[in-house]
Amino acid sequence: MRTRTTRLRGLVAFAAVSVLALSACGTSGGSDNEGPESSPGFAECEQKPNDCNTGAVKDGGSLTIMSEKSIQDWNxxxxxxxxxxxxxxxxxxxxxxxxxxxxxxxxxxxxxxVEEPKLLKNDPQTWQYKIKPEAVWSDGTQITAKDFQYHWKVANGTDCPDCDPASDTGYKSIEKIEGTDNDKTVTVTLKAGELYSDWQSLFQLFPSHIAAQQGDLNTPAxxxxxxxxxxxxxxxxxxxFKIEKYETDVSVVLVRNEKWYGKKAPLEKVTFRIITDQAQHIPALRNQExxxxxxxxxxxxxxxxSSLPGVNFNLAAGQTWEHFDLNTTNKYLADKELRRAIFTAVNRxxxxxxxxxxxxxxxxxxxNHNLMPGNQGYKDYITPTNQGAGKTEDAKKILTDAGYKIEGGKLxxxxxxxxxxxRFKYTTGNTLRQQSGELLQAxxxxxxxxxxxEPITSLGGTLNNGDFDIIIYAWVGSQFIGDNVALWRxxxxxxxxxxxxxxxxxxxxAAARELDKTKQRDLFNQAGELxxxxxxxLPLFQKPAMIAVYSQFLNVRNNPNNSGTTYNIQEWGEKA
Structure with missing residues (x-):
């Protein structure tokens, strides 16, 4: 997800945090590295990624996590x-x-x-959520249908045209969201003729009652x-958890939310310490900072x-993938033939x-731009184009055929x-991306x-402002590919x-409306070929996600998908 992430939807990744575990395949074709990809303590994660490192934990304690990037925007x-x-x-x-x-x-x-949401009917497509009566916000206000309605309104592109949601896919197809049973039953109905296969990927809940304090939620302003x-x-x-303290570019301290309606989190406190210089990460871990x-x-x-005593680690790859992007608003890169030549010269x-x-x-x-190796429907349509193959002479021919010349080593x-x-942009402190840029340069x-x-500190800002010619970052994906429409449309x-x-x-x-997953993948592959x-x-490779954690902490495990490692933070704890 930058690795984006509306959790189940496409995320931009500053760091690799969302990959489908165990779905990577192939070899590096040149590396003789045969080192371990899991420590003995995480070895079972290879076969039991959802359940490894499970055990009884005690009440209390704290955990501090390293965070590599500054927070530019909490929304x-x-x-x-x-x-x-x-x-x-x-x-x-x-x-x-x-x-x-x-x-x-x-x-x-x-x-x-209360129960797993399910589709009620397909004409019009309708589904329902039943919220637990005890589910409340941290100020005691009920979580209700109004919170679902808020996300829909700011993301559908109509009610708030000046909002800048990461994606409007799915939301723009919704006709109405109704609340019944004291707004605890939420019924979502799509517009007539609209279908959205990845309906389960929709909605992150923000407190609509707090939103309403800022202005009338029935107006764009x-x-x-x-x-x-x-x-x-x-x-x-x-x-x-809730935020107890946030120091910009320093740390975020979370403490238990006393109004939490689920089983009480074992840990009393979780701190995210922001250190953008990766050279400081191992010393901080070694010293248990x-x-x-x-x-x-x-x-x-x-x-x-891998050599730190008492530390478990794991590498896993899947749905997060690194890529080079070209900015078509650049008057030179608007030329498809120049873009083709650039990608043909790249040696992935x-x-x-x-x-x-x-x-x-x-x-x-x-x-492939949307499916990873090992996923049903994966198709290789990049190789036939010669892109990423490092074919310099072919790239030169594309240029000369298009009317370019190379004189004195200059195009x-x-x-x-x-x-x-x-201008090639990459996130500061990311050594691998810097090295990728240097190789691309050559x-x-x-x-x-x-x-x-040029290193950048704000990937989100750089992308949103289009302030780049070539950029490297990663998308954090999931099995829901319908939302990928927002990446390419x-x-x-x-x-x-x-x-x-x-x-x-x-x-x-058509892919976003297709409920048949096989047909949907075929439509994405057709789009991908074009x-x-x-x-x-240009897709580069699936990114490995890494986790390293001291062995006294249980129920913590790698989650290389866009929900990320903290998907079950409420279960983390120290050994009982």
Whole structure:
């Protein structure tokens, strides 16, 4: 999810936190690294990802987790705030009907709901949530249908046109949300003729009564004020913890929410310590200044973690994937032939071998924009395009056939003027992405293209503002791919490079409405084949997610999906 994440929906990842466990396949094609991907204490996670590290825990205690990125925006359903790192914290505050388990299966929120929500009918598509009578916000106000209605209104693109949700997919198809039984039964009905296969991915709950204090929620202006209000530090919670203290760029301290309606969380306090310099992560873990890391893995980090006594670690890969994006609003990159040449010159295997492949032997080139290897319907449509294969001469031919020239090692445009350097952006402190940029720089130099490498501190802001020419980040996915429409469709909330292809739009719209999963995947593959030919985003590889935690903590495990490691934070504790 940047690894985005509306938890079950597509997340931008600052760090890799959402991957389908155990679904990676292939080898790095050059790395001789055969090191372990789990410590003995986490060895059972390979076969039992949902249940490993389970045990009886005592009441009390605290845990401090390392967080790699600063928080730019607390509103995780906004385009800026929808990031994996922030979601790791807000999982403890924001209720959601469904969540992703470590093995990629979908679970329903048994703390919030009386029963598992199910479809009532398909014409019009209708489903229902039954909220527990005891489910309340931290100020004692009931969690009700109004909280579902708030998310719908700010995300549907109509009621609040100036809101900037990360995705409107699904929400724009809703005709009405009704509350009955004192607003504890929530009935969602789609518009006539509309279908949405990934309905379980919808809704993160914010307190509508607090939103209403900012303005009239029946007006665009009032909704916008509420939407912007939630960008600030949450003073409320509907989860097992609440924020006691937030120091910008320093730490977030969570304590038990005394109004929590589920089983009391064993831990009294969970602290997220923000340290963007990864060189400080291992010393902090070694000195027990923190007891847990979910850091971006690197060769040095993995090697050091694996040698720390009393620390369990695990690497797993699945639905999180790294990619290069090109900004089509750049007048040069608006030319499809130039984009094709750039991607044809990129050598993904070299990038893998010299970065992630040095410590994760399963890393391999990814050849699909929406489905991961091992997922039903996965199709390789990238290889036939020669993109990512490092075919420099083929790239040069694409350029010369299109009217470009390479003179004196510089690419000359169709107008006879040199093509200026492109700005390559990556999140500061991410060594692997910096190295990927340096390798890309050398690869593109062979076809006369220069790039300047620029670290950024705000991935969300950079993406939302389109302040890049080439950028590297990751999407955190789940088995719900319908929401991926927002990544690729013209005007999509997460289509940061402003890609547009009317044929792709038609296929994506059809995919979002298709209830048959096999047909839906086929439609996404058809769209993906066209997208590959347009050379807008080049998939690189599935990212491994890492967790390292001291062995006295139980019920903590890697969850390489967009719900993230904190999906079950209310169960964490110290050994009894």
């Amino acid at each position: 995780v359903i906004s385009a800026d705030g929808n990031t994996a790192d922030t979601t790791l914290i807000t999982n403890a505050l924001i209720p959601q009907p469904f969540f992703s388990k470590p093995n990629g299966d979908i679970g329903w929120n048994e703390n919030l709901l 009032g909704l916008k004020k509420a939407f912007d209000f939630f960008r600030g530090t949450p003073t409320w919670s509907g989860g097992p 923190v007891q847990m890391l979910t850091s971006q893995p690197s060769p040095d980090l993995v090697q050091q973690v 295997q070299e990038i893998i071998d010299k970065t992630v492949g040095s410590f994760y032997k399963k890393a391999a080139p990814l050849n 000359i445009g169709k107008d006879g003027a040199p093509v200026p350097p492109f 690869q593109l130099k062979q076809i006369g293209i220069d790039i300047s490498i 013209t005007g999509g909330g997460s289509n940061y490079g402003k890609y547009s292809n009317p044929e792709v739009d038609k296929l994506l719209d 997208m590959a030919k347009d050379a807008y985003v």
